[in-house]
Amino acid sequence: MKYISTRGGMSPVSFSEILLEGLARDGGLAVPESVPSVSPAQLEQWRSLSYAELATEILSLYIDDIARPDLERICKAAYNESVFSGSEIVPLKPLNQSMTLVGLSEGPTLAFKDLAMQFLGQVFEFVLAREGRKLNILGATSGDTGSAAEYAMRGKLGVSVFMLSPQGRMSAFQRAQMYSLMDDNIHNISVKGVFDDCQDIVKALAGDVSFKTSYHLGAVNSINWARICAQIVYYFWAWLRSTDAAASAGTDVSGFKVSFTVPSGNFGNILSGHFARRMGLPIHRLVLATNENNVLEEFFRTGVYRPRASAETLATSSPSMDISKASNFERFVFDLLGRDAKRLAQIWKTLGQNGAFDLSAEKARFTEEFGFVGGCSTHADRLNTIRQVQEQSGVLIDPHTADGVKVAQAFVEEGIPMLVLETALPAKFGETIQEATGKEPPVPEHLKSLADLPQKVVIMDNDVEAIRDYIKGRALR
Numbered sequence: 001m002k003y004i005s006t007r008g009g010m011s012p013v014s015f016s017e018i019l020l021e022g023l024a025r026d027g028g029l030a031v032p033e034s035v036p037s038v039s040p041a042q043l044e045q046w047r048s049l050s051y052a053e054l055a056t057e058i059l060s061l062y063i064d065d066i067a068r069p070d071l072e073r074i075c076k077a078a079y080n081e082s083v084f085s086g087s088e089i090v091p092l093k094p095l096n097q098s099m100t101l102v103g104l105s106e107g108p109t110l111a112f113k114d115l116a117m118q119f120l121g122q123v124f125e126f127v128l129a130r131e132g133r134k135l136n137i138l139g140a141t142s143g144d145t146g147s148a149a150e151y152a153m154r155g156k157l158g159v160s161v162f163m164l165s166p167q168g169r170m171s172a173f174q175r176a177q178m179y180s181l182m183d184d185n186i187h188n189i190s191v192k193g194v195f196d197d198c199q200d201i202v203k204a205l206a207g208d209v210s211f212k213t214s215y216h217l218g219a220v221n222s223i224n225w226a227r228i229c230a231q232i233v234y235y236f237w238a239w240l241r242s243t244d245a246a247a248s249a250g251t252d253v254s255g256f257k258v259s260f261t262v263p264s265g266n267f268g269n270i271l272s273g274h275f276a277r278r279m280g281l282p283i284h285r286l287v288l289a290t291n292e293n294n295v296l297e298e299f300f301r302t303g304v305y306r307p308r309a310s311a312e313t314l315a316t317s318s319p320s321m322d323i324s325k326a327s328n329f330e331r332f333v334f335d336l337l338g339r340d341a342k343r344l345a346q347i348w349k350t351l352g353q354n355g356a357f358d359l360s361a362e363k364a365r366f367t368e369e370f371g372f373v374g375g376c377s378t379h380a381d382r383l384n385t386i387r388q389v390q391e392q393s394g395v396l397i398d399p400h401t402a403d404g405v406k407v408a409q410a411f412v413e414e415g416i417p418m419l420v421l422e423t424a425l426p427a428k429f430g431e432t433i434q435e436a437t438g439k440e441p442p443v444p445e446h447l448k449s450l451a452d453l454p455q456k457v458v459i460m461d462n463d464v465e466a467i468r469d470y471i472k473g474r475a476l477r
């Protein structure tokens, strides 16, 4: 399996060569040269596998420059009971007759990003050791991504993490989660500024090519292909689990369709669903759910993609979906255009010039060919949905998952199970849960003492040079 760029300017390279890179050299995103297909018989053979075993099977279709036994070890180390809260890794939780949650938030940071990050941590360590390389991950976070990255990279050889966060802008829970990590390779830097200041510092440092090269700077952002690839696994897992009962009763379930609803921001999670569908997994609809920041919902409704300015981006009660542009979207548009890199490059040029592009001529294909539909929710919708789901099913959901459930309701069809991805647990969003239900959400047992643990963080001015010096003194060389 080789990888090419969506903009056509990269000669085909292997998985390990794109693993540590961000954008392709031509400014595009890496995509597999072809999409592997999985036959119904093959899919049925995977029914008895554990999550880690299923991950090995699916990832080996995309990764052929890591030997099978190594990949198997990597997946076992990423997906086991010492990292996730149960042996299933991803449990399914029925809400009612037609709707089921896919429990993607059983990892250390209680959000779905753990599933991809845990794999990334293991595969980084393996590839860096094999190539005798070092990596210093530099990032900015306002919460979820940074903590998932730190929990995945803690204690890993050859990798260190420098994570900038805005001072006083994260919840007590998020601070405790990140800053209580005492591992030598984890560096928390609390910047006297807002998230955009943190991001500007990262851009300035990573944009300095000689600094970046001599200090082996890298990133783990949502465009990383290894993350997309690892996320494909749970779509297959969820399909298998939701057809288990029928299959064990002797029914032929091949071709049995399910729909997925995905609370979306950067289009990473649902892109993995798109790949699962292209591989042959029987998916009817991929329902894209957004909050008030509806740049993607607008695209699937109108065919016009118009990213917003930061100032136009609202701070909502599902903050991990507050995006102005969707960094993975280009990979979907590449497929939409029949993988025509020339046309894609042209469209992205238009986007740069006009701030928007119009693919309304292709609109019928969004659903017919690719199964996509979209919807959005408001703050009031999320509060109502949290209350309603708790009353009717006794299950407490977080505000992001509530976005999903709200939007999913409009797309439930007779005889087609609707699987809603649970992208975070309510414990992370106490304030909104309190507003919806009048009560604080329960905190998982093992996290109850989190707030009392000592914290390791340095507070620094919003000053690129000071932070550069800090990194210079501590980076792996």
Ligand SMILES: *Cc1c(COP(=O)(O)O)cnc(C)c1O
Pocket (backbone or CB within 6 Å): 111, 112, 113, 144, 222, 263, 264, 265, 266, 267, 268, 269, 270, 320, 321, 400, 423, 424
């Ligand atoms: C990151 C995140 C999302 C959005 O996922 P994308 O892959 O960016 O579309 C949704 N919910 C939660 C809780 C997240 O952390």
